[in-house]
Amino acid sequence: MPTRRSALSLALAAGFAPSALRAQSDAAWRPTRPIRLVVPFAPGGSNDIVGRIVAETAGQILGQPVVIENRAGAGSVIGAEVVARAAPDGYTLLINSSHPTVPAIVARVPYNTINDFVGVAVAGFSPYVLVANPQLPARNAQELLALLKANPGRYNLATAGIGSGVHVAAELFRSSSQVEVEFVHYRGGGPSVAALLAGEAQLGTPTMASSIGQTRGGGLRPLAVLAEQRVPALPDVPSAPEAGMPAVVLEEYFPVLAPVGTPAPVVAALSAAFRDSIQQNAAKLNEMAGVSPRAGYETPEQVVNLIRESMDRFTTILRAAGVRPE
Template sequence: MRRRILLLAPALLAPAAAAAGQAAPRWTPSRPVRAIVPFAPGGATDVVARVLSETVGTILGQPLVIENRPGGAAGLIGSEAVAKAAPDGHTILIHSNAHVIAPALVSRMPFDVLADFASVAHLGRIPQVLVVNPRLPITDMQSLLAWLRANAGRVNFASAGIGSANHLASEVFRAAARAEVQMVHYRGGGPAMQAVIAGEAHMCVDPVASAVGHIRGGTVRAIAVAGETRSAVLPDVPSASEAGLPAWSAAAWLAAFAPARTPPAAIATLNAAFNEAMQRLEPRLTELAVERRPELATPEALTEFVRQDAARSQRVLREAGVQPE
């Protein structure tokens, strides 16, 4: 009898195994995947999206097409386009932590930043760096703080737009330095940086990923990297703590999102493609100061991280006196 049961076991397990296989069908895109970046070209979000796009497209078997859709507080226009797109896996959003800042700035949001999006993949953490126009009489944090006091209310501080990660980091700097500046908002990190280079603005905060080329080229002067530690990409630039302003701590993160109700199989395929691309391109991403966070590799971990960061970021802006309009 025992022998008969053992012989029957594989036959009994086969239907269950087949059912398990059917429960998790593999999804593949049937056409190019559109990745909306809600900022102008040239900023860190756009730079990282374009570095990843070709490899992700190769893994998916369909091109990943980057579409810049700037405008609105915290990239609201591009985000809304994705929130309202068909949840079929063929439209995603590549955004920064500005995604979760929007509710602190806009009183009537056209979507819910948590409920209307599905987490796809964490695309890295990027330290922020403070830069100034090199023609200013500023060489370090102490001379910057003295210059800010001497020119209170007359300093143009460029940001990547209301609610951008750069804006959040700039507000944290303004509070830490107790500086009276005019915050000037542009349509992305690229235009903000160009304003500083041209002398239209005096200073800005930018992710190291997009600022490093300008710093090395001498078109802007780096003063400090936010936080306690230096960036390996900019080893000669002191951290804010080393420079004498330890209260200035900020970093940007990037992630991919899909419209809510996108099938789990599509999310899984996209997640795997981005994670594999991040691994293949790690040397290039490291050059851009993009730090991988393996503990956030799953959509579930990213969802919880985003929820917590939304609460923290919105609190920082409220404490800085920023009110939704």
């Protein structure tokens, strides 16, 4: 059997530099222990649901489990910081639909949203949904708007936390519709939907993933999907323009990120596994979470550029609503 020294000699004799030999070896990177996928929200929210769907198959492809770790708090900042500070070795990843919203609303983010991460994949896109507790006397969006305008400040709107995409959707709804509602910020999409079901909050703009079961089952009343057109996951629910709210259009997406400095061959292996998993689970993502994969985010640069563009848009929405970083 050739020794490492003889293999290196043969490679050099064939014209390969040591760096090329390392690159060939690294290109076949495979994890040797479980990978943790940090979800910076409580269980039951959209990131948790989507993360668990894609993690299982990605782990099978990689040959090691991809384990979900919920690290809720501060509108995703706590979990994202865990990943930003983790060793860049491929064993700690982040899935966070709120990643581009945080800089617009948190004054002292303890990491750089762009420069401290590298893109792995985008698990899909999904619009937010305007919903109401069934006890609220509003059967459609226009009745809700009339009710809110007649009772300024009386009703509570549940969000998934300050800086979450749900918060941005809520601000867009409040400012575009010129209504006064009280925001109540919960520690993730799951708790916010639970508050809606319990009547602690009367309306919300949850992600489709965290609310689709309740809207289909009647626990929540869907009034509009915040999209340009109706979506297959909720075909009977009007789009925002159909509901008379053409400016209230917003979708979330699910970037999977690794710490900056993660070697390119490791990122490539992770990216390939997650993209394969996302495609294999496309029907399941749509059925369970109302999430649809989309082409065009196959490279780290494409993923990061999407986040950068979203940061600009979300900041514009929040500034127009009078929201300043705190």
